[in-house]
Amino acid sequence: MGSLVVVGTGISSVAQTTLEARGHMEQADKLLYVVADPVTETWIRRLNLSAESLEDCYQDGQHRGLAYQAMTDRILEWVRKDDTRVCAVFYGHPGVFVRPSHASIRQALEEGFEARMLPGISAEDCLFADLGFDPAVRGCQTFEATDFLLRKPRFDPVCHVILWQIGVIGDATYSSEGNYREDGLPVLREELLKHYPASHEIFVYAASQFSIAKPIIQRMPLEELGRSTIPTIATLYVPPHGEGVSDPEMVKRLGMEDPLRASA
Numbered sequence: 120m121g122s123l124v125v126v127g128t129g130i131s132s133v134a135q136t137t138l139e140a141r142g143h144m145e146q147a148d149k150l151l152y153v154v155a156d157p158v159t160e161t162w163i164r165r166l167n168l169s170a171e172s173l174e175d176c177y178q179d180g181q182h183r184g185l186a187y188q189a190m191t192d193r194i195l196e197w198v199r200k201d202d203t204r205v206c207a208v209f210y211g212h213p214g215v216f217v218r219p220s221h222a223s224i225r226q227a228l229e230e231g232f233e234a235r236m237l238p239g240i241s242a243e244d245c246l247f248a249d250l251g252f253d254p255a256v257r258g259c260q261t262f263e264a265t266d267f268l269l270r271k272p273r274f275d276p277v278c279h280v281i282l283w284q285i286g287v288i289g290d291a292t293y294s295s296e297g298n299y300r301e302d303g304l305p306v307l308r309e310e311l312l313k314h315y316p317a318s319h320e321i322f323v324y325a326a327s328q329f330s331i332a333k334p335i336i337q338r339m340p341l342e343e344l345g346r347s348t349i350p351t352i353a354t355l356y357v358p359p360h361g362e363g364v365s366d367p368e369m370v371k372r373l374g375m376e377d378p379l380r381a382s383a
């Protein structure tokens with residue numbers, strides 16, 4: 120009976136792949152992958168000779184949703200072959216902003232196959248480390264940038280805010296050259312200015328894909344967002360604005376007036 124395990128390679132090429140993920144990658148009968156850099160690709164191809172890229176599922180100018188469906192279909196085709204242990208590899212954490220990983224696991228389970236996902240290191244994990252903050256302090260809210268603009272979810276500027284896919288705002292098509300619309304960032308700036316002062320410091324962040332290189336960190340006041348070029352793969356970090364105030368009633372109810380308990 121075929122099976123599926125979905126793993127991630129992390130962001131920093133090869134170095135952030137867990138031993139568990141690597142074991143599955145080596146032992147798979149069929150390895151299918153989508154990664155973001157050529158070094159990881161070469162490593163994967165050496166690790167397992169059955170390795171096959173899913174990159175050809177992308178077509179220039181076509182909606183990325185079609186590519187995700189094609190990837191899911193291809194993964195399932197292999198799982199359905201007799202006794203094939205399939206390993207699908209995505210960069211970063213395979214379950215973070217990756218549709219075909221979740222879709223293929225759901226489909227495989229529905230069809231009665233064994234299927235599971237292993238965690239990996241996402242861009243957000245790298246961001247916490249490189250920008251040096253703890254999401255547990257003040258809380259942290261994560262949104263996909265286009266979805267944030269379209270749906271306008273309620274969020275709290277007192278928390279850390281992370282916005283993904285700021286390089287492809289309003290653009291659902293694929294471009295092999297990385298040519299995406301650039302008019303989305305000024306719209307995002309306008310929206311954020313409703314909640315933060317123009318001088319509020321923000322960070323456009325690109326984690327390093329190679330352990331010998333440094334991350335790209337563009338630090339600027341919010342009013343400058345969208346006035347210069349950003350890396351297509353960048354993620355935006357907006358630090359908290361304002362102080363969070365504790366509810367005095369709740370402080371009392373939880374018996375936390377004692378400062379030692381409050382800081383526990």
Ligand SMILES: C[S@@+](CC[C@H](N)C(=O)[O-])C[C@H]1O[C@@H](n2cnc3c(N)ncnc32)[C@H](O)[C@@H]1O
Binds near residue numbers: 353
């Ligand atoms: C399709 S998602 C893939 C995320 C990936 N699975 C992960 O776990 O990080 C692509 C988005 O992830 C973020 N991203 C990917 N690589 C990044 C990097 N090197 N630095 C910062 N953000 C990155 C960006 O927001 C980008 O638009």
